Amino acid sequence: MSPSLSFHGAAGTVTGSCYRLEAGGRQLLVDCGMFQGDKTLKELNYQPWPFDPRGIDAVLLTHAHIDHSGLVPKLVKAGYRGPVIATEGSADLLRWMLPDSGGIQEMEVERLNRRNQRRGRGIVEPIYTGDDARAALQQIVTRDYETWFEVSPGLRARFWNAGHILGSASVEIEVADGTANGHPLRLLFSGDIGPEHKALQHSPDGPRDLDIVVMESTYGGRPRPKLDPLQRRAVLAGEVNAALDAGGNLVIPAFAVERTQELLADLARLIADGGIPRVPIFVDSPLASHITDVFARHLQRDNGVRASTKQPFAGGSLRFTRTVQESMQIEQVTGGAIIIAASGMCEAGRIRHHLKNNLWRPNATVLLIGYMAPGTLGRLLEDGERAVRIQGDEISVRARIRKLEIYSGHADHDELLDWLRDRGPVRHGLFFTHGDPDAVGALRAAVAQWQEPPAPHMIVPRLDERFSLGGAHPRLLKATAAAKAAPRLDRYARAEALSGHDWHNDYARLMLQVQQQLRAAKTDLERRRLLKKMQRVLGR
Structure with a gap:
């Protein structure tokens, strides 16, 4: 039977990376990530697996970000007993990140259950x-970059530096006798x-001729x-x-x-060079404190991390907060401080408290850095919403x-194209994942214009x-009857998820x-009339 590849996440959206390769009677996952973004996508994390976790032979992780690794404990909890293979850097990060993810879920569910x-409600x-x-961490094993290792009989793999975060990797997999002519099938994720x-x-970096x-x-x-x-630090300065000139705090998710x-690293360098004043810098994240220690250790060992100095995180104005009490004390600071807190997309964690405390202040600044997933x-802040709901x-x-x-x-459009050119030729097929529809469409159109070498399928x-991966080009296989009867996302939910604006967002906006x-109405009579109109629409 020809090898096959299933896309159980990061398909038409940016999160939930999870790909299942079946070959020679074996199954392995590349990534096992959590869906993030709007509630329609998040609810996929609670649904049953679309495969039997006990039938998976190995899991290979590209890196430690939760949208690529965050469902590993769920997989283990469901009966997976094989290895979780990662680079040393990823393994060091996961030892902090996965327990932190579990703790966040416990806290958020406890809060939800109190409301329910x-x-x-149930x-x-x-x-x-x-x-x-913590139990799932026992199954992690590490492998070096650019070194082949056997995943299971007939399947071998190696990691290549992906340049994304500490320990990040592209995963090359070779399937013995994976093509129609009996040659190995070479895949790169x-x-x-x-x-x-x-x-x-x-x-x-990465291999060629795939x-x-x-x-x-x-x-x-x-x-x-x-x-x-130098230019990057100048822009940040x-x-x-x-x-700081505006008089309020600078809040950075x-x-x-x-x-x-x-x-x-850049703030410390700017302070040392006089580019910005020496102001309090609060890192309000216990996880970030631990992760910074991990980075410092890898820097000392020259282990895949680079910096202009061996102590890039040193600075007298830097303060890590670990306890809730220390975090709450930051709320008393109304100006002149830099507050850095997770999560980066403002979806959870202590950043939401700092946004509640600063968003309404005209002299405060919120600096968004990097990609913000739809929903x-x-x-919402990036798109200019003038009012938002945070914790109700x-x-x-x-x-x-x-x-x-x-x-x-992440590499930008031009850098993605450069990376792909360096991997060529791509003989059988190129799958675009981990992007919203507009991003995927733009990249696909750019690749389609290539003349030399010819654009891949x-x-x-x-x-x-x-x-199916065994022919000249990948071929879509028919869904099973069970999958057709109970898809994880129906057609409407899929459209919502891809738009990044589901009915939960619409509900929050309507309530606002x-x-x-009601507040704008001049009299209670006008308010009652407005409510009665809404009741008539709802059939009450």
Whole structure:
């Protein structure tokens, strides 16, 4: 039977990376990520697996970001007993990130269940707990870059530096006798590809002359300015100084992994050089504190991380907060501080508290850094929403909202094309994943214009689609009767998820509009008339 490849995540959307390769009676997963973004996508994390976890032989992780690794504990909890194979850098990060993810889920579910009990609704179980995550860590094994290792009989793999975050990798897999003529089938899963001139990572690398490439397309159609480190720090200094001149705090939502460390390195250098004043810098994330220690250890060992100094995170004004009490004390600071907190897309964590405390202040600044997935609070702020709901409260957006993409961990449109050219020729098929429809469409159109070498056969898979890889080109296989009867996303939900704006977003916006209309009414009589109109529409 020909090898096949199924796309159980990052298909038509940016998160939930999970690809299942079947070959020679064996099954392996490349990535096992959590869906992030709007609630329609998040609900996929709670649904049953579209395959039997006990039938998987191995899991290979491209990197430690939760949208690529975050469902590993759920997989183990469901009966998976094989290895979780990653680079040393990824393994070191996962030892902090997966338990943190489990703890966040426990906390959020506990909060939800308190609301559900008051509303007479059922109790929700977390996808997994911190203990589940710690148990899953026992199955992690590490492998070096650019070194072949056997995954299972007839399948071997090796990691290539992807230049995205510490430990990030593209995964090359060779399937013995995987083609129609009996030759090995060579596949490459890009993972997330890093940009040029990244603050702490080397440029991405990879093999050439492949049969199948599965390629991320996050920034398809979106070129960025090419800045060297000095230019990058100058742009950051301009934003920091403008925010401090406004008199309020500078709040920066930043992922605890890589993005925070990059910012700290550049802020420390700017302070040392006199580019910005020495002001308090709060890193309000216990996870970011631990991850910064991991980076420092790898820097000392020259283990795949680069920096202009061996101590890039040192600075007298830098303060890591670990406890809730320390975090709450930051709320007393109303100006003149830089506050960095996770999550980077403002979807969870302590950043939401700092946004509640600062968004309504006209002298405050929120600096968005990197990609904001559709449907996230970060994207709503980026798109100019003047009021948002955070933890059930309506918050007016009066702060200055600024956007920088110079710290993105992803290659831009031109860099993606350069990376793909260096992997050629791609003989049988190119799959575009990990991107919204516009990004995928732009990248696909650019590749289609290639003349030399000829453009490969290109495919944009949908969620849970399965392809045969044994012929001249990948071929879509028919879905099973069970999959047709109970798809994880129906047609309408898929359209919502791809648009990044589902009915939950519409509901939140409607509630804000109702509250605004009621407040704008001059008399209670006008308010009652408005409510009665709504009741008539609802048939009450």
